[in-house]
Amino acid sequence: MGGPHSVGIVGLGVISRQYLDLFAASSSVRVAAVADLDSERAAQVAAAVPGARALSVNELMADPEVETVLNLTVPAAHADIAHAAIAAGKSVHGEKPLALHVADGRAILDAASAAGVRVTSAPDTVLGTGIQTARRLVDDGVIGRPMAASATWVSPGHELWHPAPGFYYAPGGGPLFDMGPYYLTSLVHLLGPIVAVTGAARRARAERTIATGPRAGERIEVEVDTHVSGLLEHAGGAVSTIVTSFDAVATTSPPIEVHGDRGSLVVPDPNMFDGEVRLNELGDDGWRAVLASAGYEGSGRGIGLIDAVAAGGPGRASGALALHVLDAMESLLRSSAEGRRVTLDTAVERPPLVPLTPAAQWSR
Structure with missing residues (x-):
């Protein structure tokens, strides 16, 4: 060794x-x-x-x-x-x-x-117990045939807290490229690869004002769309929706919901590694929490590299998956600009489930 x-x-x-x-x-x-x-x-x-x-x-x-x-x-x-x-x-x-x-x-x-x-x-947050436990429930057929999902992330903008937020409003930024990878990567883990998208994108303001730090009061140019909504068609037949925005204050929507013909899941924040998964099966009186049953416990950013080193290959946070998510994001923006449904050029295999792995095991 x-x-x-x-x-x-x-x-x-x-x-x-x-x-x-x-x-x-x-x-x-x-x-x-x-x-x-x-x-x-x-x-x-x-x-x-x-x-x-x-x-x-x-x-x-x-x-x-x-x-x-x-x-x-x-x-x-x-x-x-x-x-x-x-x-x-x-x-x-x-x-x-x-x-x-x-x-x-x-x-x-x-x-x-x-x-x-x-x-x-990145993102390798999806390898934590939150997304992976939801993935196991989908794989085990607990919610029946997966039919749909929704993913929502909104914020009034990073200029309110970040002292140098310019890159969030430059190419490669915006809510879709900044936060979309967490949600889209999660949807691929949960429902499989994306084959086509339809998007709508808007830009609310031409400038933003930095609110904190030594540059407070300075205006920065907005070069990207700051509100993006999209419809995603998955290879397995499920349809999901995504909303990412720097133009909203708050939402009561769960980060991700997944719906099957026998049950529904509330999936925790994919920007975090853990969080409570909730399940509502057909005939239940309401939602109930589900114990973690998959994923790297107690992990953090960089676990995707550790996963790859252990696998001796690209592992579950592969460049191929990142390229597929990039394709989905670029296609959403192209769909909005051209007013049409866009078929993705890339395909990727759904990454394997992460078995429930205690920190003492992955940190060795």
Whole structure:
């Protein structure tokens, strides 16, 4: 048996803390190096992680110790960093989305295949006990034949809390590209791949005003649609709907509902790893909570990489799945722009169910 899998992190923004915390709890993965445009930030992070070194991006790519590059840059840089890592003979695990466009995402996977390296991608929240327990109920036939689902995420906008929210309103941002991957990836796990979509998208305002931090009061341009609704047709025959918005205050709708001809499920927030699954079967008096029966317990961001390392391949958070979700998002926007139903160009196998796996097991 070899030592832990060595990771080099590029991009040390807010989300990096969650990855660092998970890797610190795992003996199968270690952080060997970190890089950021802010070299002082990189030095501070490296000093807090035993064995990690602060490097430039080029140095990290060339470092023979780094086996996988964890790409936590802004969406516009995802493809460039992925290609640099692949060219250096390293695997890539990236934040969502895989790239800004399907063509870019496909080029990443093609390059990785030619180089014999692996591409995996967020979101891996779907591998926690919340989505996976709901998946097990669907697989076990508890709700009968799956017929429909709905997914809803709304917010008044990230400029109200984020001190530098510009990338949320640039290409690769917006509610669909920011939050849609959690919901669409969950729907693929629950109902299978998507074959066609019909979308409607709108942009409520041309500018947003930063509300917090040193740039409070500064206006930023909105370059993307900020409300996207869509109808999704799944290969197995089910039809689902999705709403993502930066133009709404709140909702009482569950994050995800799944309906079959014998029962319905309320599925917890796919941006989290756990949460209560509720079931209402035909003839029941109401909803009841279901005990967790599948998924990685106590997991966090980065579990998809650990899953892939354990599998010796792309695992359940594969680049192919991320490309399929990217295709669905791009197709929803194209459908809205062209006023027609759009058939997806990609297909993907539904990832295997994650058996109920205690933290003591996956963290070994």
